[in-house]
Amino acid sequence: MSANRLSAFKRFLLTACLSLFFTAQLFAQKQGLPVSSPEAQGVSSAGIDSFLTAAGRSKNEFHSIMMLRHGKVVARGWWNPYGPTLRHSLYSCSKSFTSTAIGFAVSEKRISVNDKVVSFFPGSLPDTVKPYLAELTIKDLLTMSVGQDPDPTGKVPFSTDDWIKGMLATPILNKPGSRFLYNSMATFTLSAIVQKVTGQKVVDYLKPRLFDPLGIKGMDWEINKQGINTGGWGLRLKTEDLAKMGQLYLQKGMWNGKQVLPEEWVEEATTFKIDNAPGMPQSKKDSSDWMQGYCYQFWRCRHNGFRADGAFGQYIIVLPDEDAVIAITSETANMQDELNLVWQYLLPAMHPQALPANKSAETALQQHLAALKLPPLQNSNNPGSLNKTFRLEKNDLNISSITFKADKNMCRVTLKKGADSYTFDLTSGKWQPGETQLPGPGLTAGAREDFSLLQPYKVDCSYGWSGDKTLQLKFRYIESPHAETITCHFNGEKLNADVEYSFNYGAHKIELHGDEVK
Secondary structure: OOHHHHHHHHHHHHHHHHHHHHHHHHHHHHHOOOEOOOHHHOEOHHHHHHHHHHHHHOOOEEEEEEEEEOOEEEEEEEOEOOOOOOOEEOHHHHHHHHHHHHHHHHHOOOOOOOOEHHHHOHHHOOOOOOHHHHHOEHHHHHOOOOOEOOOHHHOHHHHOOOHHHHHHHOOEOOOOOOOOOOOHHHHHHHHHHHHHHHOOOHHHHHHHHHHOOOOOOOOEEOEEOOOOEOOOOOEEEOHHHHHHHHHHHHOOOEEOOEEOOOHHHHHHHHOOOEOOOOOOOHHHHHOOOOOOOEOOOOEEOOOOOEEEEEOOOEEEEEEHHHOEEEEEEEEOOOHHHHHHHHHHHHHHHEOOOOOOOOHHHHHHHHHHHHOOEOOOOOOOOOOOOEEEEEEEOOOOOOOOEEEEEEOOOEEEEEEEEOOEEEEEEEEOOOOEEEEEOOOOOOOOOOOOEEOHHHOOEEEEEEEEEEOOOEEEEEEEEOOOOOEEEEEEEEEOOEEEEEEEEHHHOOOOOEEEEEEEOO
């Protein structure tokens, strides 16, 4: 082969290899986020490992974490029985997706943030439209500055099927745009506006615009009795989906070389819009991630970050200065403590340049990530078989009877409520996966919604005896942050039990009392 032909052939091979490389990179991002060693992206494996250790020692119950640096996954882990294929209820983290739908509608010139809210719902207005209601704009909804006080979220979804009318009937006491007050019904109203102008629920409107381009599948979103996505809560996504959403915003709306979401909207939606802690001393503001200002359904963070944020610790944390995204799902009573762990361990683990390879630290980190778990209940003593049914006195859960069938390996529990029976299989020392039609605990469990799309509920269960008279049952609803624990005390033919919801942290136990059925 001549020198010229050899040179041309080498150029062809180089071009082909580069083409294959970039095609593979694009395909990888479409299918899943690319993965890298932490050190190659300037992140210390030991620093991430220290975070995991601190998380395990804290009072917070982590369910998953995914950390991205320079667009690549440097760490991802799930605390068993949670896993990568599971969706997780996001609570108010959903709000940032509703805000994004508003952004698309604005970019398509369907709406403006200055449009008056009353213009969308002429048939749902109170008899007298007072000046503040007439002034209310989409921007006021986005910035949680509606002017209602108290927030109607604790009342409207639980007392009426017509949430729009209930929201608009709630008095506005302060001039819209002047005062921050967190208001999930404001976000529901944004969802209703999107549906009004597009003819689609938010989840359907976002599918071709957001979810499909990012390769997000299997999402669902709770709806009210009017067929409108709840907006302020109720979206369920996988951990990687959260990370993708954060990366899209970090990249100013770009994905795979395409401007999916206008850069102008990303800037508008994630920058300071209203002081949510006016008058607070600067020292308090400096130590709180809830006093940095509010945007369009995003919170500002310390360290020049912003985040989507849901109850009990559902996060998409975006750190532009570090070119990083951190997605977390969890259940905690102290969300600030979780963020403090991020700032204490993960922030200093990031460096401006790539770090030398550290195989031993990386291996230790991968082993730690693979071993993450939430301990199941297990027997401290097994009294043997149990085969009893107890008829219960009237109780707040409307459970009429409970049946136990247990041997040394398995415990089967059947709860009867009205005409329906719900059976669970539990194991000791490990989580037993299953499904049920019985709704689990949640902050919005009593809302007037259509929960049928959430069924069947995925539930992992375990049990453990303490002595021969106390049996504890744990039902972990693994597509939510929450679990339910029933502690049963047997005394001859009597049963006394306490039912606890994990988010009550030992308070507000529901008592069950019953007699054995002979």
